[in-house]
Amino acid sequence: MNPSRIIIDTDPGVDDALTFLFALASPEIQLEALTTVCGNIGIEKTTRNALAVLELAHASHIPVARGCALPLVSTLGKAGEAVHGTSGIGEASLPEPKSQPIHQHAIDYLIERILAEPGEITLFTIGPMTNLALAIRKEPRIVPSLKELIIMGGAIRQGGNVTPLAEFNVHADPHAAHIVFHAGIPITLIPLDVTYKCLLTSADVERLNRIDSPIARFVRDATATYMDFYRKYESFDGCALHDPLTIAAIIAPELLTFEEHHVDVDISGGVGNGNTFADFMNVAKKPANMKVALDVRGREFVELFIERMESLCRAGL
Ligand code: RIB
Ligand code: CA
Numbered sequence: 001m002n003p004s005r006i007i008i009d010t011d012p013g014v015d016d017a018l019t020f021l022f023a024l025a026s027p028e029i030q031l032e033a034l035t036t037v038c039g040n041i042g043i044e045k046t047t048r049n050a051l052a053v054l055e056l057a058h059a060s061h062i063p064v065a066r067g068c069a070l071p072l073v074s075t076l077g078k079a080g081e082a083v084h085g086t087s088g089i090g091e092a093s094l095p096e097p098k099s100q101p102i103h104q105h106a107i108d109y110l111i112e113r114i115l116a117e118p119g120e121i122t123l124f125t126i127g128p129m130t131n132l133a134l135a136i137r138k139e140p141r142i143v144p145s146l147k148e149l150i151i152m153g154g155a156i157r158q159g160g161n162v163t164p165l166a167e168f169n170v171h172a173d174p175h176a177a178h179i180v181f182h183a184g185i186p187i188t189l190i191p192l193d194v195t196y197k198c199l200l201t202s203a204d205v206e207r208l209n210r211i212d213s214p215i216a217r218f219v220r221d222a223t224a225t226y227m228d229f230y231r232k233y234e235s236f237d238g239c240a241l242h243d244p245l246t247i248a249a250i251i252a253p254e255l256l257t258f259e260e261h262h263v264d265v266d267i268s269g270g271v272g273n274g275n276t277f278a279d280f281m282n283v284a285k286k287p288a289n290m291k292v293a294l295d296v297r298g299r300e301f302v303e304l305f306i307e308r309m310e311s312l313c314r315a316g317l
Pocket of ligand 2: 015
């Protein structure tokens with residue numbers, strides 16, 4: 001079977017970086033490009049981190065297009081730094097990348113690539129959806145041309161991680177999420193309901209570091225801050241593989257349990273701003289707008305993640 005051709009829109013971000021490596025370690029996937037956005041950290045650092053992590057994995061042939069530096073309406077908060085560190089990749093230290101982003105803006109790059117090959121590209125958004133929302137507004141024809149959209153974002157029955165009701169990616173740009181949710185794209189949503197069941201432990205990281213590999217050391221150093229945050233605030237010795245779980249929608253969908261629902265997002269600006277909710281009773285009589293993952297075999301996913309990362313490390317990168 002031909003690999004799925006994917007583009008990842010991203011705000012690296014520790015778990016974003018793990019996602020690129022996981023995609024590169026998975027033969028079912030062909031990672032075609034990264035488009036960066038502000039989110040966990042500012043656009044300069046998310047773009048630098050994207051280039052640096054690709055360089056670490058000897059994948060600098062993959063283009064990086066720089067995207068939006070601000071959300072549509074909200075202002076960029078600092079919540080991401082507490083989790084991902086001021087560098088955006090925890091305590092990891094990667095050399096300044098030799099490669100540069102392409103000249104084209106992420107919005108224009110997404111439009112060009114999606115229109116050029118209708119039905120071929122699967123887009124992953126694992127940060128705020130600002131770039132995609134503006135691409136939809138600039139060129140609505142990308143909606144029927146996109147094969148599928150896989151979103152890490154939202155919290156359906158689960159509470160939020162940045163407010164009691166809202167998940168970080170949606171809360172950072174709720175207006176962008178609203179545009180994307182209602183555009184008519186075939187969406188698969190990977191919310192906190194499932195990502196919090198996919199916990200990477202320090203023992204998993206130690207197991208990976210039995211391999212003498214710069215990528216194993218990167219995973220250890222990048223997740224150190226992330227794990228400190230979880231120990232301190234969520235009393236868990238590990239961290240949630242939020243973004244990497246999106247890859248399972250392609251390589252191991254059997255690990256996920258999906259339901260079709262109409263999902264919306266609160267953009268009223270009040271206490272529930274950025275809250276995502278499913279109309280489980282279909283009281284609004286609106287058709288489902290996405291496939292939502294509401295359960296996962298979490299430990300099996302983490303084992304798959306580690307196995308794939310071990311194979312990448314053994315490849316001598
Ligand atoms: O809520 C989790 C999401 O917020 C992940 O994408 C993580 O990278 C942060 O951006
Ligand atoms: Ca992210």
